[in-house]
Amino acid sequence: MQRLFPFLLYGLSVCADGSREAERAGPGGDVSSEAPPMERIDRPIRRVMTEEKVVALTFDDGPDANCLHLLRLFKEQQVRATFFLIGNRVEKEPDIVRALHAAGMEIGNHSYTHANMKDLSPEQVREETLQTQAALQAVTHTAPRLYRAPYLQYNESLWEVLTELQMPAVNASVDSTDWVPEITAEMIFERMTTNIQSGDILLMHSWSGKTLEVMPRILESLREQGFQFVTVSEMRTVGEDGFIGR
Numbered sequence: 001m002q003r004l005f006p007f008l009l010y011g012l013s014v015c016a017d018g019s020r021e022a023e024r025a026g027p028g029g030d031v032s033s034e035a036p037p038m039e040r041i042d043r044p045i046r047r048v049m050t051e052e053k054v055v056a057l058t059f060d061d062g063p064d065a066n067c068l069h070l071l072r073l074f075k076e077q078q079v080r081a082t083f084f085l086i087g088n089r090v091e092k093e094p095d096i097v098r099a100l101h102a103a104g105m106e107i108g109n110h111s112y113t114h115a116n117m118k119d120l121s122p123e124q125v126r127e128e129t130l131q132t133q134a135a136l137q138a139v140t141h142t143a144p145r146l147y148r149a150p151y152l153q154y155n156e157s158l159w160e161v162l163t164e165l166q167m168p169a170v171n172a173s174v175d176s177t178d179w180v181p182e183i184t185a186e187m188i189f190e191r192m193t194t195n196i197q198s199g200d201i202l203l204m205h206s207w208s209g210k211t212l213e214v215m216p217r218i219l220e221s222l223r224e225q226g227f228q229f230v231t232v233s234e235m236r237t238v239g240e241d242g243f244i245g246r
């Protein structure tokens with residue numbers, strides 16, 4: 001019999017990340033009166049090490065109209081996913097962002113202009129990151145807790161900003177490659193449903209019509225394999241961060 005994932009019953013607030021805080025504080029540490037020490041962030045999370053039958057579906061580059069199609073499907077099927085959004089689009093499409101947030105989807109920072117951070121000055125990297133935090137905070141009244149780099153490209157300036165914000169970077173363990181023109185919808189379906197393991201983070205793009213087309217079948221197949229769909233932050237509370245894809 002399949003165990004119900006606790007968040008689906010109680011919601012995120014009950015499962016505040018107590019275990020991690022305790023670990024950071026160390027033996028005898030008093031979490032309530034001491035701020036946790038700054039953790040250096042300098043490599044992306046690729047998966048979560050867990051035995052729970054959970055996966056995290058992630059969608060980059062929104063908000064866009066396809067997000068609303070995905071949202072309708074996810075609401076019907078009680079799926080929670082994570083959307084990494086681009087700051088300047090957040091400002092143009094705040095209603096879509098609000099709808100995602102209101103439905104319990106996790107929203108992460110995917111830079112302000114989708115530039116490759118390796119091409120930018122330290123000041124620009126900082127600006128790209130903070131402007132998007134501010135844009136999302138203004139719309140959802142919540143500070144995003146996760147970052148995904150455009151093109152999954154990092155540099156020292158970016159690690160510095162992420163460390164300051166204590167905001168982990170998230171890559172993925174399974175890439176749909178739905179951004180490659182030659183990839184067919186069927187190939188995306190195969191990639192997203194074959195050899196999927198507990199704790200996998202699946203990378204897709206909301207603008208991909210092919211991904212949208214096969215999403216109902218992806219959900220059906222992964223469900224049949226026993227998986228539940230949670231946000232990346234929810235998944236991080238049931239296992240350690242994994243830094244190697246597979």
Ligand SMILES: [Zn+2]
Pocket residue numbers: 060061110114149150151
């Ligand atoms: Zn992107």
